[in-house]
Amino acid sequence: xxxxxxxxxxxxxxxxxxxxxxxxxxxxxxxxxxxxxxxxxxxxxxxxxxxxxxxxxxxxxxxxxxxxxxxxxxxxxxxxxxxxxxxxxxxxxxxxxxxxxxxxxxxxx
Numbered sequence: 700x701x702x703x704x705x706x707x708x709x710x711x712x713x714x715x716x717x718x719x720x721x722x723x724x725x726x727x728x729x730x731x732x733x734x735x736x737x738x739x740x741x742x743x744x745x746x747x748x749x750x751x752x753x754x755x756x757x758x759x760x761x762x763x764x765x766x767x768x769x770x771x772x773x774x775x776x777x778x779x780x781x782x783x784x785x786x787x788x789x790x791x792x793x794x795x796x797x798x799x800x801x802x803x804x805x806x807x808x
Contacts, residue, residue: 713742713780715763715804717787720775731777738772740765740802742780749805751788759788763804778806 718735744761751757752774763778778785785806793801 711740711764711766713763714739715742716779717772717776718779719773720777735779736771738763738765749788757788758807759805760785760807761805763806765802765804767801772802772804778804 714737716735716737718731718733721730721732723729741764742761743764745759746761747759748756749759772787772790774787774790776787778787785808788805788807790805791803793803
């Protein structure tokens with residue numbers, strides 16, 4: 700890992716657990732898997748309007764930034780930080796000249 704990437708990783712001291720969607724019942728209620736993936740990154744709480752993957756205007760209450768690409772995390776996961784549960788509005792894999800650098804996960808309620 701290059702020195703600059705080591706410095707970036709030093710800022711990523713928060714963690715979030717991501718649980719994939721399991722099923723949707725006849726009332727359109729989603730259930731999620733009981734096993735999740737915990738990722739270390741940086742939580743940034745910042746309320747802004749954005750658009751989700753369908754183009755619908757949503758309110759992001761924050762971003763979770765993590766080093767490297769996490770293409771297995773999708774908007775069909777839920778994000779849990781401590782006792783708080785969030786929906787995922789969008790996921791962006793950010794690239795630099797060396798390839799995928801970090802992932803920005805925008806989340807809301």
